[in-house]
Amino acid sequence: MSPQGDPGKGGLKIRLFFLGFLILSVFLGFSIHLVNLQIVENLLWEGRAKAVSSRSEPLLAQRGLIWDRNVDKPLAMNIDSFAVYVIPAEIKPLTPETLIPVLAAVLGMQADDIMARIPSSWTNSWNPIEIRDGVSYQTIVQLAESSEDYPGVGWSSKPYRWYNDVGSISHAMGYVGDITVEELQLLYNQGYENTANLGKTGVEKTFDSILRGKEGRIYRTVDVKGRSQSDREDVVPPENGLDIVLTIDRNIQDLAEKALGPRKGSLIVLKPSTGEILAMVSYPSFDPNKFAEDGPVSFG
Template identity: 70%
Template sequence: MIVEDRKISGLKVKLLVLGVVVLSIFLIFTIYLFNLQIVENLFWESRAKKVSSRSEPLPAQRGSIWDRNLDMPLALNTDSFAINVVPAEISPSNPRDLAHSLSSVLSLQTEEILDKIPSNWTTSWNRIELKGGVSYEVVVKIAEASERYPGVHWSSKPYRWYNSVGSISHVLGYVGSITVEELQILYNEGYANTSSLGKTGIEKTYDTLLRGSDGQIFRTVDAKGRSLSAVEGTSLPTNGFDVVLTIDRHIQELAEKALGPRKGSLIVLKPSTGEILALVSYPSFDPNKFTDKGPVDFKNLSLNADSPFLNRAIQSNYSPASTFKIIMAAAILGEKVVNPNMEVNCRGRMVLGNRQFYCHKQSGHGSVNLRKALEQSCNIYFGTVGVKYIGIDTISRYAREFGLGSLTSIGLDGEVEGLVPDKGWKEERFHLPWTGGDTLNASVGQGFLSVTPLQMANVMAAIANNGTIYRPHLVKEIRKPGLGFAAGAIQEKIEPEVLRTIDLLDLQDYLFLQDALRGVVTRGTGYWAINTDSVAIAGKTGTGEIGYNDRWHDWFVAYGPYRSGNPEEQIVVVAMAEASEIAYDWWAPKATDIVFEGMFAKRTYEEVIAEWRRRKVWWSWDNKELPQPGIPYVVESVIEG
């Protein structure tokens, strides 16, 4: 009996243990199901949605950029493809293997591709653009070997094309893929990692208007990104606005050829409105090399000794040399401390303290008044009057009134202010007092003084306009999106804007300056260099020593027609040629001469040169082709200061 009770008791224990085990298994399974269906539901539901639903960008067409004639776009869009990757779809491969496989196909370095793939790639389902501007042939290569490229997709994406731009690249700028750093700044403004962004020039300044807004296509896809259904929904893109420049591409081409292969710049500006008709900076670059179409060695280009990225018209500081004598003459007239008819005897040199200063004409100009001093560019006259009667405070004040030392607000990135020095500046900069020699240097446009070519264009505009300077600008109109090679309707017209009015001089003072600058061309230092008889021009030469290897900057600033009854037909031309090996090679006046003759005689560059040869103009005698740097044409008997 006792034995049977023990057997029954042992059986109960076993059944109890078995029950506990079964119950435990049931509880564990229940907890697992609860965790799977309840706790992790949001995670798996979110992941399933990422795999099954995807949005693809529908690129907006970037607006075109036109010249003022609207007969041909300077920047437009061309059809191409973009190669993208969804990082989470790369498995079972890994990013490095994929990048290595793609590098030769996309002509990219492996590391360039890896830099675009995030570290959390296994959970990143966002589409990332690896390269835009891809040809159809590249897409076919990837499609034919798709198993080698897991997670790789392609889509239609227009890329930017610049049409016959030549030297206008500094104005247009270029677009490129947005960088990680740029995206962090611009993400809240509607940019994405597939966006293109204006990097420089008009493309950058007007990027918001040009780019438009991308749309989206919504699709259901499987884990491999294959569409499981038709398009679920679409938000249409809004195409960008067109931008019409003030540039005339025919004048731009004329100016480009006139300056030739010489470091420097040439500007053609309408003084009555501030519109820039041509802006040449040499050397330039091809913006088509900076689109998504291919990789660019920015480092090598940026280190290029010729600085092709530099817009010399607004981003380079130069000594104005004798062109500054225009402002000196204005100060003499405006302050009325010196009678314009007072004469200074130029013997070719002057002594100040224990130093001698020289005029460019070593034999001297003899007795000269203000008019003759400006026409003949006499250093001794302006140095004497500047030191003895005007002083640096007044010189600086007039220079600033004419806009030197200030931005012109042209609307391009990287513009520099130049420098108008004074006593306080030198004390702060060098901890040294201002000297009479400093004033003398400033009086002839040398020393610490520095300007940009565009600032000097504004100075000439002020003379032509009797004291009014309009803000120089490059955009004429904003237009609604056009179709193909036709611009849309006008959205906004850019009106002329007065930048400053110089009221330190009266009308008679401006008329005096206009006459004297006309005299520079008819009987002064510009006489031998200016040959056009199609238009009467007024101007000023300038030759600035730059302090190394005995090299010189060559200036010519001019406007015409002189005393025009129709301000609308007047233009200002400023040419600046850098670092000539000979002080008086007349490159800048020659370039200016060609532009005036070409515009007012309605001739091409080639026709102007042919006419000059026919007339046996002295500097074209041996000019079989475009004059090359290092082959100057010098007239020994005529030297400008």
């Protein structure tokens, strides 16, 4: 008969095995937690620190001009102006409810219209939200002289579109306007941002990708209050949009408009040898410059 092993020794080996496994599991758990603290959370806090210490602002590109075939006076041009924006995270110690009514009075807006532009989820956002464009230099001076009363409020140069011919050619020319949330969702990957102007109809829409150019960017180092901490700025310059020349002749356009008169309808003048459109009249007409103002646009 072969001798039997000591059952006590077998049980001891099993207990030692489970004890070693438990110690190894605890060690691995602490190691994973340590890696999480040193790497993952470090990256998280590093990203937050960069969000606080680094700010970027868009440098808007000049939109290309639109000319008639004579290239003597632009049909559409840009007028120097400013845009006012708010950085929600910098509004403190004030609240939107206390700041916005005061800001609305300066900008000639309704407080509810400004609040509607600031999503509730962006309360602590460092991203600037444009409140109004087409702001005059005098208004910017007023804001600058009392800047301590408007925490989180800033401004930048933003020309607005102006149309020299506002008659029957308006339908062909079209107009530009602020990009909407729905449009931004569709066009974000094409370089459009929430500060962009977008061609809505006509030539402005058809050739928007040519006219708009490409925005630049300016990067600054600031403290938690948004104050500049360095004279050094990193600038990515904008690329201005390209001009386009239409086949329309302003002089023939005026003659065609007079020929149609106030009658409702359309009139097109073509160059027989090439098929080029020399005039395109449509009535009732509208003033595309009115789209820069609040309220509906009147036709007539």
